[in-house]
Amino acid sequence: RFALGIVTPSLLFGVAWLILGKLGLLETRRASGPSTVVAPITLAQMRDGGAATAQLANFRATLPSRTAIAPAPNVQNIRMTVYVWNAQMGLMFANGGKVTTESSLMAERNLRVTLEPNGDNSYLQTQLIACARELQQGAQDCRSGSHFVTMMGDGGAVFLTALNNQLRALGNEYRAEIVGSAGFSRGEDQFMGPPAWQSNPQAAKGGLIAGVIRDGDWNIAMHWASLNNVRYNPDDRTYDPDAINWLSTDTHLIAVERYNANACETRPVVRNGQRTGEQRRVCVQSVVTWTPGDVNVVHGRGGLVSLLTTRENSTQMPNAIIGLRPWNRSHRQAVTNLLEAIGLGGQAVLASEDNLRIASRISDEVYQDRTADQTYWMRYYRGVEETDSQGNRVFLGGSRVNTLGDMMEVFGLNEGATNAFSITYTTFGDLTRRFYPDQLPTFDAFDTVSDTSYLRAAHDHAVATYGRQTETVQRVAFNEAVAESAPVVARRNWAITFVTGSADVAPEAAETLRDLGRNLTVSASTFVEINGHTDNVGDAALNQSLSERRAAAVRTWLQTNFGRNTFPDTRMRQVRGFGPSQPVQPNTTEQGDRKSVV
Numbered sequence: 001r002f003a004l005g006i007v008t009p010s011l012l013f014g015v016a017w018l019i020l021g022k023l024g025l026l027e028t029r030r031a032s033g034p035s036t037v038v039a040p041i042t043l044a045q046m047r048d049g050g051a052a053t054a055q056l057a058n059f060r061a062t063l064p065s066r067t068a069i070a071p072a073p074n075v076q077n078i079r080m081t082v083y084v085w086n087a088q089m090g091l092m093f094a095n096g097g098k099v100t101t102e103s104s105l106m107a108e109r110n111l112r113v114t115l116e117p118n119g120d121n122s123y124l125q126t127q128l129i130a131c132a133r134e135l136q137q138g139a140q141d142c143r144s145g146s147h148f149v150t151m152m153g154d155g156g157a158v159f160l161t162a163l164n165n166q167l168r169a170l171g172n173e174y175r176a177e178i179v180g181s182a183g184f185s186r187g188e189d190q191f192m193g194p195p196a197w198q199s200n201p202q203a204a205k206g207g208l209i210a211g212v213i214r215d216g217d218w219n220i221a222m223h224w225a226s227l228n229n230v231r232y233n234p235d236d237r238t239y240d241p242d243a244i245n246w247l248s249t250d251t252h253l254i255a256v257e258r259y260n261a262n263a264c265e266t267r268p269v270v271r272n273g274q275r276t277g278e279q280r281r282v283c284v285q286s287v288v289t290w291t292p293g294d295v296n297v298v299h300g301r302g303g304l305v306s307l308l309t310t311r312e313n314s315t316q317m318p319n320a321i322i323g324l325r326p327w328n329r330s331h332r333q334a335v336t337n338l339l340e341a342i343g344l345g346g347q348a349v350l351a352s353e354d355n356l357r358i359a360s361r362i363s364d365e366v367y368q369d370r371t372a373d374q375t376y377w378m379r380y381y382r383g384v385e386e387t388d389s390q391g392n393r394v395f396l397g398g399s400r401v402n403t404l405g406d407m408m409e410v411f412g413l414n415e416g417a418t419n420a421f422s423i424t425y426t427t428f429g430d431l432t433r434r435f436y437p438d439q440l441p442t443f444d445a446f447d448t449v450s451d452t453s454y455l456r457a458a459h460d461h462a463v464a465t466y467g468r469q470t471e472t473v474q475r476v477a478f479n480e481a482v483a484e485s486a487p488v489v490a491r492r493n494w495a496i497t498f499v500t501g502s503a504d505v506a507p508e509a510a511e512t513l514r515d516l517g518r519n520l521t522v523s524a525s526t527f528v529e530i531n532g533h534t535d536n537v538g539d540a541a542l543n544q545s546l547s548e549r550r551a552a553a554v555r556t557w558l559q560t561n562f563g564r565n566t567f568p569d570t571r572m573r574q575v576r577g578f579g580p581s582q583p584v585q586p587n588t589t590e591q592g593d594r595k596s597v598v
Contacts, residue, residue, distance in 0.1 A: 061348035063358065064096025064104035069112055076334040078113045081127050081146040084367045086291070086381040086399035087183030087319045088150065090346025091115075093359040098366050105344050109337035115366050116146070119251075124149040125163045128176055128324060135326050136170040147327060148338075150182065152189075152216040153318035153421055157429025157443040160322070164444055167324075175325045178450040180339045180458075181407050181421065183346065185317035187383050187398025190294055190309035191221040193286040195392065198305055201228035204286075206241040210255040210263070211288035213248045214436060216317055219428045221288050222435075223316070223522065224308040234435045238275070239267040239282050252289040253296070259287045260300040291380050291397045292371065298396060302388030306395055311383075314525040315420040316428075318410055319402075325451070332454065340458035343404030344466075350401060356381070404459045405473040409565065411452050413459075414473065418563035422446040423521045496554070503549035505557060513554070517562045524566065527573040530554050536580035547577030 071077060082088060096104035100112045118124065130145025151159060160176055167174040197204045204225070211218050213236065221244070225232055231243035239245050247263070249255040264283035269276045286304065287297060297304055310317045321339070328335050348355045360378035367377075380397030387393050405414070412419030429443045494516050497506040505513065520526065532547035555575050558567045 061093070061105060061344060061351075061355065062103050062108070063355075064093070064107075064362075065102040066097065067102045068097060068099040069102055069107050071112060075110050075112045076331065076337075077141075078111055078148065078334065078338065079116065079127075079146045080113055080148045080150065081116045081118050081124055082150040082366075083119050083152070083319075084117050084369065085150070085183075085185075085319065086188065086363070086377060086397070087185055087401065089183065089349045089356065089359040089363065089381055089399070090344075090401035090403075091150075091182045091342050092345070092362040092366060093348055093355055094341040094345030095362070097362055105341040105348075106338075109341055111334065111337055111341065113338070117367050121151060121155070121159055124151060125159070125166070128163065128322070129166055131327065132167055132170055132174050132324050135324070136174060140330070142327070148321055148323045151320055151322065152185070153178070153181065153320040154219050154316050154424045154428040155214075155216045156320055156425045156446075156449070158214055158432055158440060160449045161429075161440065161443040164449065173326055176322050176449065177325050177328065178320050178322055178421070179328065179335060179452075179454050180321040180342065181402055181410055182319040182321060182342050183399055183401040184314065184319065184410075185216075185290070185310040185398070186314060186400045187309045187311040187395055188291040188294065188380065189217050189220060189317055190290070190395075191217065191224055191286070191288050191307045192294065192297055192304040192394070193307045194303065195305050197286070198307055201230055204228075204230050204244050206239075206243075206245070207285045208239075208245045208247055208282045209286040209288060210247045210249055210258045210284045212250065212252060212255065213246055214432050214439070215252075215288075216428075217252060217288035217290060218246075219316065219431065220308050220310070220313060221286075222431055223313060223519075226431075227519070232435065233270070235270070237267065238270045239280050240270050241280075242271060245282070247284055252293045255287045256289050256293040256296045256300070259284045259297065259304075262301070292369075294394070294396045295380070295386075298386050298388040298394050302390045302392065304388075304394070305392050309395065309398075311395065311398060312525055313523050315410070316424050316522050318421055318424065320421075328451065328454065332457075335454040336457045336461070339407070339455055340404065340462050343402065343407055343458065344462060346401035346406070347403045350403065403473070404455075404462050407455055408459055409473045411450075411455065412563070413452060413456065414565065416563050416565040418521060418566045419446075420521055420524070420566065421450070423518050427518050427522060498550055498553075501546070503546060503553045505553060513557055514561070517558055520558070521562055521566050526571070528555075528558075528567065528571055529574045530572065530576070531574070532577040534580050540580060544577055544579030547579045549577075551575045551577050 069075065082091070094105040095101070095113050095115060096106070099114050100106040106113050124146075127146035128149060131142035131147060132145075134142035134144060156178065160178075163176050167176060193204065193207070193209075197207070201224075209221060211221070222232060224230075225244055231240070233240035233243040233245045236246045236248045247255075247258060247265070249258060262283055264281055266279050266281045269278040269280050287293070289297070321342075323335065345359075349359050357374070357378060360381065361374045363377040364372065364374045381399050383395060383398030385393050385395050402410070408414045409417050410419075410421050412422070425446045429440070433440045433443065494512060496509045496512055498504060498509070499506055520528065530551040532549075532551035534543040534547045536543070552575055555567070555572050
């Protein structure tokens, strides 16, 4: 038998959940006032927790001016419609303003990029379709719509499948594709619920959550429910007291408004999908949201804590840069230059506090949010911890930019890396298809909606031009002191079988291990503890050895199939065997002897 405990500040798998350790968080420092500000990632925190890396600070980007460049025959015009999202700080720095400014990274590459903020996925789709229609009519370039849009990668399957279904009417070659990633959400997207749900996830049964269904933050709550074996009621018109229930909203901010207003409604009661004839009045107890929605909860009604966020699910929500395949292929150098500028902009933001400040000022100019300013964007890019009116301390905000090395890493192009983008795209596409087969009966495979050739070219050119420091990859070091005091937010058992009397994984266990690997790739900011167990039949010393070899076999399987960058030895905190001393399941049958609980 085999028990695997994966422990995070909010995530713990396995029956061996009393073992030590939670999550490796970013180092924090105390700031003035009531908040704890997460410091920018330092060089010492890169490369698996501190191994020597090239000096990121050696890269010196020319500071962008505030004067927009004029159109010119040798300058490629690009229109981008972007989410209002701090993960794009590198893009902001690279562009210099709403329109590319003089001396900026974009201007240096003969690009003139106009940025338009909009978070409506339907609008993003119409912008790409408008451009595609002009191309289909014979234009070399499009004067309407957008050349590129940005959105969240975990929603990519839903977004791209719907979009490409419409684009196919223009011809088989018309397809939207992911070409890069400007950054990640690192905490600002979160599932917030009552403290009682954190200490006892089963208390969430019967809860009513406000949020955008089939959206990225819905994904976080659904991931949490899956890890805690809490059922989900997919019908937002009924109420199931034995499952989590949803109040569907159009935006993440409206979800917070409904919570702050203590919105209630009367619904028919269902059990096991069948109406009971009973009616029950239910009120919003929880939300899924992102900045500034999380801030509005804490500054409003309060009473909620972070149950699961993109700090723990650190590869769940990559920024997705999406363009049109025909335009990309006919403007290959422009796409390559765009990605190089964004990656170098991310590197500049990481290298200098002043550059982050500049990117925050540009974000304010581009997003034009009347409730925010430059200080706001900078504060919540880093992430802070604040106290609500009921005394709960909640982490708010948190994003990270990508360097070119980070982009290569997330698409699995670095040595030892796995394609985390593909995993998150597929994992949450499968989740939506499972619960909403009518809306998403199938979705496009990731390799049909992505093209990394532009990123490879941008990376190789940057390395040749600036040196190896452009390959720097951010890896957050595990902080054991922080880990020990962080709350556990998920518990789940995984059943893995081995060949009887052997450390060879049984063939039928492969899919379980793949599911485990995918979940741990999404929840990348976690320690992994592997504990092997056997029954008490036979020689105790042989059983002890067998349990150790089975634990090691699972570590090897994860590292082989998901990459040592995703599962470095420093993440595999403990791999140990208990032999027959701590049985995790009765062994009264041959089948029981072969089963491992994970």
